[in-house]
Amino acid sequence: MKAYLILEDGSVYEGENVGALREAVSEIVFNTSMTGYLEVMTDPSYAGQAVVMTYPLIGNYGICHEDMESYRPWIDGLIVRELSEVASNFRNEDSIQNFLIKNNIPCICGIDTRDLTKRLREHGTMNGFITVDSSFVVEKILQRIKEYSVKGVVKRTSTKETYILPGKGKRVVLIDFGAKRNIARQLQKRGCEVIVVPCDTKAKEILKLKPDGIMLSNGPGDPKENADIIKEIKKLYDTDIPIFAICLGHQLMALATGANTYKLRYGHRGGNHPVKDLETGRTYISSQNHGYAVDESTLDKNICVPAFVNVNDGTNEGLRYINKKIFTVQYHPEACPGPRDSSYLFDKFIKMMED
Known part of the structure; x- marks a missing residue:
């Protein structure tokens, strides 16, 4: 199923949905870590934000619940270049795909995360909208995106x-x-x-x-x-x-x-x-x-x-x-x-x- 990320500047990124089907309006930020995606997802500091992982392959060592930084994930969404379908790790307990779906977190893969990161660096952190509904009209949802702010977290x-x-x-x-x-x-x-x-x-x-x-x-x-x-x-x-x-x-x-x-x-x-x-x-x-x-x-x-x-x-x-x-x-x-x-x-x- 296709998924879309619409930023508040009107730009649209098309990818594939590999997480929950929930729509999300959130602040879009990027993380440059090469490992530690589970710790990132469960770090409460990301509440109210969707995270772009700049490292191109995420999920290749699966999920080990002992490594969680909170009792649950806090991110609003995950945006990656490629999500591994195979987890190679003797500590692996679950796939990242199952973890995302069980915790109702939308995830887009297959987009150009390098281009997206450069856009966020050049224009500053922006809000964005994650959806699997291909009938969206950018002009109609921009106001909703721009009005979002991280509050009460x-x-x-x-x-x-x-x-x-x-x-x-x-x-x-x-x-x-x-x-x-x-x-x-x-x-x-x-x-x-x-x-x-x-x-x-x-x-x-x-x-x-x-x-x-x-x-x-x-x-x-x-x-x-x-x-x-x-x-x-x-x-x-x-x-x-x-x-x-x-x-x-x-x-x-x-x-x-x-x-x-x-x-x-x-x-x-x-x-x-x-x-x-x-x-x-x-x-x-x-x-x-x-x-x-x-x-x-x-x-x-x-x-x-x-x-x-x-x-x-x-x-x-x-x-x-x-x-x-x-x-x-x-x-x-x-x-x-x-x-x-x-x-x-x-x-x-x-x-x-x-x-």
Whole structure:
């Protein structure tokens, strides 16, 4: 069955449907990772988005449910050049086609993903419409496409109830803004007891848990949308508790301390982004997934200073807070998928709590 992707600039891509038959209006973004498509599909940071995989062959090692970064996939759609019909992997438990259909995710294959990615790079991230209905009229659906925006996704992806992951070491409260599972795994690996709380948990409730440290997770959407959450983070900033923040958490802490954020032209999504440590001069290859960044020109240098910079485009990739046990990064030190160059940041967080 044929499938179509219509972008808000009026361009149309024709391919083949290999997923659910559901129509979807979504923000269209691209990811440059060569592996890790299951982790991408189940990363809550992609809520409200359909993902173009730039690597031309997807699905060739199947599905291993242990690798999922959430209990379910969050993407609105998947767009690929070729979807493998054969999975070669001793850990394989299901085909990607079955996984997509069971989870009601539309997927288009057979389109020129190179051309589509170039269009998104040149014109910026756009909304799009995925359908199998060949009778569509572009002019009639463009308004619907253009009006779409990613809203309310932090609350949608966050845990609804507090739960505890046992450990005999330091107690860390992980505020779930749409957290990837591997953040908690990295903390547990280092012996931590991890208390995962919903995104709208009040600061006073977090302090009642007597944490040794607080973790602000990754998550989807525009950070400025979370005004009430930002107020609670400001209260946590005013304590002496060590805080480590990743991705959306990094942006929320910046907003809580008076800085500003802005939307990137097409974002950073993939496992090959170089970031430079401004203190040591060392460069790390990082895993990234974000469409917004902190505006360095709005930082109060008495509160925080840049700690990492993106080597490709010079955007901010991390902050160090003055006279506070707080550091934040825009990229993903927990990886999955991606390189593990930056996992040492979890060790830095542990040492900060011990000190």
